Amino acid sequence: MTVYSGYIRMMEHEGTTPVRYRWSYANYQDEADKKRPGKSEAIESFSSEFLNDFLGKKLKLTSNGKIRCLDCGKPTKKSFNQGSCFECFSNKANNDLCIMRPETCHFHKGTCREPEWGKKYCFQEHTVYFANSSGLKVGITKEKPVSNRWVDQGARFGIPLLTVSSRREAGIIEHYLAGFLPDKTSWQKMIQGDPPEINLTKERDKFVRHLETKEFPMENEKGKTVLLNWNRTNIDSPQEIQYPILSYPKKVKSYKLSETDSIEDVLVGIKGQYLLFENGAINIRSYGGYHVVFEVK
Template sequence: MKTIASGFLRMMDHQKIDPVNYIWVWSEYESTSSEKQEARIQENSDILNCIGKKVKLEFTGRIRCVSCGRITKKSFNQGNCFTCFQTLAQNDLCILRPDTCHFHLGTCREPDWGEDQCFRPHTVYLANSSAIKVGITKENPVSNRWVDQGAMQGIPMVEVSSRRDAGIIEKELSKVLSDRTTWQKMVSGDPEPIDLTEKKREFVQRIEELDLDLDYKVASQNEPTTILYPIQSYPKKIQSLSPEKNAVIEDILTGIKGQYLLFESGVINIRAYGGYEAILSAE
């Protein structure tokens, strides 16, 4: 087999959406030292040429924090060492639950980071990944977030000026809509198409009726975006593969969807193992 890449994993990047052109991303470091180090980000688009071929993904057992670059024995929140998990604003609970943002209380872990990341335009959207769901993102274009989630349709609903405002709207809508993707369904087949144009009208009206005292504007896009993924076939068995149980994955790569590599024998979520050192090879 030919080695395509070796280094510490990062979430896959992409270009286009018809179909999605995935890019394999990893980090390299100046030395093997366990001290704090800056990462050199490397990219390779050969992963697309591997679909339909036997691929070998081998984990070495080493993990480096995606934030500080130090060697860590255990990964927290998709690639952080315990110190970064405990101290960085990007790992605070309010990132998972934006409506609980506490910046206005003066208790943000990193006020400069919070001001830069959380007080910028955010979009509340509908997407069809495993089924219809509501979500928020600061990504521009919004489709970047939909690809990351493996959504096959998406439509922006409303735009707001902060992450907290987006989170408040999302929380209200999550009382009647899921705000999660069921990964097992997402990697097992295409979801049934949904009339997201009509659903947008329905839920924008619901937002207006909630009278949340928030400044927002209705997104101008009224037709859903359709996303196609490079998939030859879905796995015959929906089994989650992991470095702890599968240090070496050697199988036919049948497709990529969201941040998942789809193999005949199961799937692996690359984003979940950010910072893990791996060697990617293919026939």
């Protein structure tokens, strides 16, 4: 039997043909020393095996109900924004509204929650892309390679459109394109099978030509209006991503994990941040910070 016990971080991944996953979790020294838990630095660990090796085997996931904040490490009764305590949810820049809606970035107004964090994470090259996870969608990422973001979303194919110099600029263009097509993935469709075929190159070229006819004014830190600049990418063909999947779940069912509800089922696939079982699926990212015992029968 293989057992991993700790607080979930996420499923780390590498490669695209196929994607290979590892279980990522953390433990805390104060608990090991049997001290009163408080703000503490996480001791991060990874499974020694790839989760791909467990396909076709029965997995059991059990939680004792404990949750620790992914930002500061202190215990919390409730997880906010997939892994934060209320204090970090309220004060950390990575939990601000502009993370979900980057076009609302207010750094230029001098009101960023953590300006130094903003300079480091938001003011670097971002890519606007099209992906096919449950159908055509638009998204943005600073990930290098861009495929890291596509894997997290469970996309089967993806292609970059353009690059800009900040997250806010990427968000402005994404928000505009979201008026024509989705910016969200349907997890129900994503765990049912491959999405319908879409000519991403054709769609990319069509929308880039459209963007070339538009101007995107934005306010700078001096309160003046400037035009957003973007650069078209020179990648011609979509990238395909292959996931470790024996079959898809028989039911479109979201498994819930709690002190009273454990999960015990045969693992049939992994896609995005979802573990796919014979009779349902679970989004591991939504349980960030939860203490989970991962057992392979």
